[in-house]
Amino acid sequence: MKETVDQDWLEQSIIVLKGVGEKMLERFSKRSLFSLNDLLFHLPLRYQDKTRVISIASLRIGDSALVTGKLLSCKTHYARSAVLSCEIDDGSGVLSLRFFHFNKQQVVGLSRALEQGKWLKCFGEIKRGRQCLEIIHPEYRVIDQHQTIQLEESLSPIYPTTDGLSQLAIRNAVIPVIEQLKTQMANTKGDSITLVKDYLPPAIRQELQLPSLLEALIYLHAPPPDCAVFELVEGNDPYRQSLVFEELLAHQLSMKQAYQEQKQYHAPPFLLAASKNIARPYSEQFLQQLPFELTQAQSRVLADIASDVSDAHPMQRLIQGDVGSGKTVVAALSALYAIENGFQAALMAPTELLAAQHRDNFQQWLEPLGLNVAWLSGKSKVKQRREALESIADGSAQMIIGTHALFQEEVVFHDLAMVIIDEQHRFGVHQRLALLQKGLNKGLPKERHPHQLIMTATPIPRTLAMTAYAHLDCSIIDELPPGRTPVETVVLGEQRRDDILQRVHQACLKGRQAYWVCTLIEESEVLQCQAAEKTYEQLCLQLPDLAIGLVHGRMKGDEKKAVMASFKQGELALLVATTVIEVGVDVPNASLMIIENSERLGLSQLHQLRGRVGRGSQSSACVLMYGSPLSKNGKSRLMTLRETSDGFEVARKDLALRGPGEVLGTRQTGLAEMKIADVIRDQHLIPGINTLAQRLINDYPETVEPLIKRWIGHKVDYKNV
Structure with missing residues (x-):
């Protein structure tokens, strides 16, 4: 590692770090970590607090904590594999430790290490046990009761990683970079411009009361023991918010730049129907032949x-x-x-x-x-x-x-x-x-x-x-065509299946048509189709007087087309399908939708499926059938569908539950791969950032490209798509 720092220091390859060779360099590259600067902006996802020992009596379920205690007992029992159960006591309470999946030889070694009467230092997530709180597979070390316990000086960061790249390897690479920056910042009396280039104009940083870029980076990689841990974990501390602000700003600048670039490209201007240069324009003829008004x-x-x-x-x-x-x-x-x-x-x-x-x-x-x-x-x-x-x-x-x-x-x-x-x-x-x-x-x-x-x-x-x-x-x-009827949404447990069958039967006997949608928790299309085939066979036996069709993703195109044509023409009363019918299917006479295992689908997908009915003039209904037990989250989703047909409200709740990457399919565009920002948590910042982005483009154009390169990098190639 170089002893002095200049402006190009952070652009060096991470191979200059002790312990990083060619093989390790290749592992870092899988996370797009090539330079010291990349490491600096590879920010922690969360933190572990090993700076203090927590008494067992003060532990809370869900927290990760460092505890010490005397081993009261250590017992082994065998199920499919060996399970080792221990109890420790620190004087304020008792905590259970459990270790799974060991062979007999490993158990013997572990039992010798964990003898009754020894003292342990343990770290892990606190869970509710059978008789007391417990940690499953804790990090542990046998300690001397009378010696001072060695504690970490700052919270331990947990970084985004990948196969072959351990947390320890990332930390060992980041620590010398942070230490060098701390030293240089002290030597230069806080003049951070020579260390990390801050592209946000000082006037704007001061106006928004944002900490300096270098202060924020050092704080997030090595938070002090007295920091506000809850704010840090929740992402609401001023240092993280400073970087969140800059990352969202870079994304906004990228999008605005893409918009302006598009305006520089050439495209053929179309003469429209109003132009006298086009004889009998097709668009005009098309409108005349439509059986409805726009x-x-x-x-x-x-x-x-x-x-x-x-x-x-x-x-x-x-x-x-x-x-x-x-x-x-x-x-x-x-x-x-x-x-x-x-x-x-x-x-x-x-x-x-x-x-x-x-x-x-x-x-x-x-x-x-x-x-x-x-x-x-x-x-x-x-x-x-x-x-x-x-x-x-x-x-x-x-x-x-x-x-x-x-x-x-x-x-x-x-x-x-x-x-x-x-x-x-x-x-x-x-x-x-x-x-x-x-x-x-x-x-x-x-x-x-x-x-x-x-x-x-x-x-x-x-x-x-x-x-x-x-x-x-x-x-x-934001307007539905006239004649469309609201869809009644009903939520019923699978134990009401016979009642639902009766409802389908009665509707079809009256000349209506219905969908029966099958879902599985597995992603496998093969299993999805097998479930649909099984349901189809059952319904054919239970409703022998109805014409029933089946469509799924593994059928040949001609087969699917024939089944859909028969359903659209009214030759089939009931269509059993996988979620392939989610979008695009338009059968006005279909007025009843049954969705099996509806708790397994996202809100937007359920809303799309529900949209297959209610396309005609008759009253329509969608039955969301769920399996028991229904989780709190699952119940919340289904109640949302029952209470609203507003697609924007459905999307808002779906976004909060599943995140932008799942809802928008943006995992390949960078929106869901932001280093530190969370579009859901930080959405309150976006309107102000939108305004500031335009201000930078107008008043500080030299800052735009560097900010985009820092936070978006290679993903900027796809911003025009």
Whole structure:
């Protein structure tokens, strides 16, 4: 380690640290830790307090604590493996220690080490035991009762890690960096500018009363024993909040920069239906053939889109709309704006069932206009695939619909100028980028980018949208088409299954149709499908006078299409399915939805499934069937669904329960991989940060790139997606 520090010191490779060789360097690289600076900004997730001994009488369930005590007993019993149970007493109370999964030889050695009468120092999480509090598999050491107990000088940080990279290895690497910074800070009388570059302007840091960057980093890596432990663990201390603020600011700057960069790109401006230069525009014909009027919300969103695509810069617009709000019609008109200007449009959906539903709708709408709709999926037959690829390449297919197959290398578009992505959170960032690049036309004097329209039926709370989608213009379809009826939501235990069967039977005998959705706690699609097949067989036996169909993800495309067509035409009364019907399925006569094991699904997914009914004029219901015992969390989720049909309220609660990465599918974009910020906990900061980001862009433009590089790094490559 160098004895002096200059501004480039932190840019050195971590291989300069004692104990870090080539193999260890490779392990650190798995966490994107390459330099000393990377280590400095690799911040702890939580802390262990080994700075003080807690009396057994003062212990609280759920805390992790350091205790000492005299061994009262140590017993072994055998179940599937050996279990060693000990009790220690510190004079204030008794604590149980339990060790599992040992063979006989290990137990003998442990029993000799833990003899009655010895004193132990133990650390671990306090749990409720059978007769007293307990720690399972504690860290422990035999100590001398009469010697001073060795304690840590600061809280022990717990870092994000990966296979092969231990907590000890990270701590041993971080400690000398922090110690060097402490020494240099003392020698330079607190002049931290020479140590860690602080890109936040001093005037703003002072205005917001934020601690210096160096002080915050040192404090978080090595919190003093007298710190406010609860605030630190909860992430509410001023030092952590200072860095949270800077990280959220960097993310916001990245999104705003991406938005501005998009405005610099060239895209083909579309002449719209109002233009006299287009004879019989397709969009106008399409509107005339619709059997209904657009809602005011749809018209408002279309006006936003029309304004975007008439510009010579690529549209980047997100459409939020609750289930059944009519996003697909808006997507069709957006595609027609491109087609009537001589370009191609492509729509990508995450599942074959949803993509096929879009294909059927677009064929029904566009083929009467003389337009060709091409279909491409991973399960397309060889001849169909070859024909689709040819029509896409020569331009005879104006509208192209498909799944992930659309961005495969062999797919070459003739002139793609409109990309529509449905349920974008189901796609990885690389997948969305791959499709966008299909629309890059580099043979022109100016590189031309396609317009991009993103649709989601997962409403996004405002503060989260300001963070996750700050690089997009957002429109909301906040109105359902007339004639849609509210869906009654009922929560029933599985012991009421016979009553539910009777309800399904009666509804179907009256000419209604119903869904029966099967879920499993396992992620395996195979097991999901097996569960659906078993339920299908049971229902066929229990309801022999009803025509029942089955659809799941492992069926061939033609089979699924045939079953869905039969259900849509009313030939089937009851459809048994996995969650493949979550989005895109539109059968107005279906008025009853049964969801088995509903407690195992997230709120947004349940809301999506519920949206498959209530699409006609008759009253509709959704029965959430749950297994016992129902957890407190599970009950809270189901009660939320019963009490509200507002998608934004559902999304807000889902976000609090599952986090942004699960709800938005952002694990690959960086939102859920922030080093220290938590979008849920810290959402109160976002409006102010949004304003400050624009202020930095306007008044301190030299700070923007360094802040983005520090906190986002390589992930900035995908900010335009």
